Structure formats: structure tokens, C-alpha cells
Amino acid sequence: MKLALLAFFFLLLNSSTAEVVLDSEGEPLLPGRDYYMVRFIWPGPGGVSLASSGNNETCPVDVIAVPCCRHCIPPTENCNGEALKFNPLARIGIVTTNLPLTIRFAKTPSCAQSPEWILVKEEGAWLVGIGGPEDYPDKEILTGLFLIEKAGAGYTLKFCPKHLPEICGYLGLHSDANPNWRLALTNEAPHTVIFRKAGDGNSAI
Structure with a gap:
């Protein structure tokens, strides 16, 4: 019910300002279809993937930006x-x-919840990250919804907590101790993507 109310709150705001989100071919983003979300500005991290860390060393539940270097030896195979x-x-x-x-x-x-x-x-x-409380013992977790916003020729992502829909934050990059570039809430420049x-992968779930 709380997620439904959160969705209704944003649908009211969205009704007069919405733009169709376009993929790299200029076609509308379709619900349930498979997409790569890659950094808009190069050089830098490519798309996103999962990694294991101190949270859960046996199950990859951390969302990271994939390192990408096409001119390295050897070059990154999957950006x-x-x-x-x-x-x-x-x-x-x-x-x-x-x-x-x-x-x-x-x-x-x-293995993820x-x-x-x-x-x-x-x-x-x-x-x-992905998962639930069992994947992050003794950690504080926020659930909620994400929004895509237009940012020049690319897009940024916002996260809005389920219990505080009026308080949303942009996603950026945070360097952790492993080191990985983790997607995270930021007060600095948002992570701009396409x-x-x-x-x-066209089937919706």
C-alpha cells in the first residue's frame, strides 16, 4: 500500500512534465525489456554489475560501475x-x-533474498545493492522507488524512500574499500547514463 501511495504521489507530479525516456537508438524505453545502463561521458566506468564485498562475501549483492578501458592491454572485454x-x-x-x-x-x-x-x-x-535484510546483517536498509530524469543528452537516476517520498536523492559513484565504484546517493554530480x-531480452517480469 505504501508503495502504491508513493507511486500515486509521483504520478500527480509527473502528469504535466513527463518526457518519454529514449534508448541509444532513439526508441522509447520499454518496461521489462533488458537494457544496459552505461555511463554517458567517456572515459570512465562503463555499465553496472554485481560484486561481493564484506557485506556478503559469498553472494554478489553490491551494485558497482564496471571499470572500462578499451585502450588498456588487455582491453576491457565487457564495458x-x-x-x-x-x-x-x-x-x-x-x-x-x-x-x-x-x-x-x-x-x-x-543466493540473494x-x-x-x-x-x-x-x-x-x-x-x-540488491537483496534484503538477510544479505546485509546488522546494516540499515532503505526500500523505495527510482525515477529517471533527463540530463542534457543523457539521464540521471533518483531514489525516493518508501516512507519519505518527498525526500529524494540522486545516484552518483562512491569508491569503497575494495576498491569498487559503487552506485550511491550523492550530494555531488549525479551519475549520468544512457x-x-x-x-x-524482451520479456517483462
Whole structure:
């Protein structure tokens, strides 16, 4: 019920300002389809993937930005990272800006409690991960919804907590102790991305 109220809150705000979110081919982003979410500005991290850390050393539940270096020896083989699915709570045929939605990886490890993105308090920051309380013992967790916003020729992501829908924050990058570039809430420049179609993953979940 709380997620439904959160979705309704943003649908009211979204009704007059929404734009269709476009992929790298200029086509609308479709709910449930598989997309790579890659950094808009190069050089830098590529797409996103999952990694293991001190939270859970046996199950990859941390959302990281994939290191990408095409000119290195050897070059990075996969700059796209892993595919994602964007699923709005509202049953509509396309994804628009400022539309509340959940995000999940197209393929997720069976060891994780849940495939959907959440935020976890660690290292003094709110970091993006997947799973649930069992995957992050003794950690504070936030659930909520994500919004896509237009940012020049690319897009940024916002996270809005379920219990405080009026307080949203942009996602940026945070260097952890491993070191990995983790997606995290930021007060600095947001992580700007574009969306690329991934393979033939067209089925909605």
C-alpha cells in the first residue's frame, strides 16, 4: 500500500512534465525489456554489475560501475556490464521521466533474498545493492522507488524512500574499500547514463 501511495504521489507530479525516456537508438524505453545502463561521458566506468564485498562475501549483492578501458592491454572485454529491467508500478507501455519504478538485474544470483535494487548504509554512505535484510546483517536498509530524469543528452537516476517520498536523492559513484565504484546517493554530480538494448531480452517480469 505504501508503495502504491508513493507511486500515486509521483504520478500527480509527473502528469504535466513527463518526457518519454529514449534508448541509444532513439526508441522509447520499454518496461521489462533488458537494457544496459552505461555511463554517458567517456572515459570512465562503463555499465553496472554485481560484486561481493564484506557485506556478503559469498553472494554478489553490491551494485558497482564496471571499470572500462578499451585502450588498456588487455582491453576491457565487457564495458556494458549486466543488463537491467526497469518496471514502473503503473501499467503503461513506455517508461517516462519522473515515473516511479523498480530496477533489477535481468539475471540475478539465486543466493540473494530479492533481485530488486535497495539502498544499504555502509562506510558512511547509502550504497545501492540488491537483496534484503538477510544479505546485509546488522546494516540499515532503505526500500523505495527510482525515477529517471533527463540530463542534457543523457539521464540521471533518483531514489525516493518508501516512507519519505518527498525526500529524494540522486545516484552518483562512491569508491569503497575494495576498491569498487559503487552506485550511491550523492550530494555531488549525479551519475549520468544512457540506455542500450541488450540482446533479445524482451520479456517483462
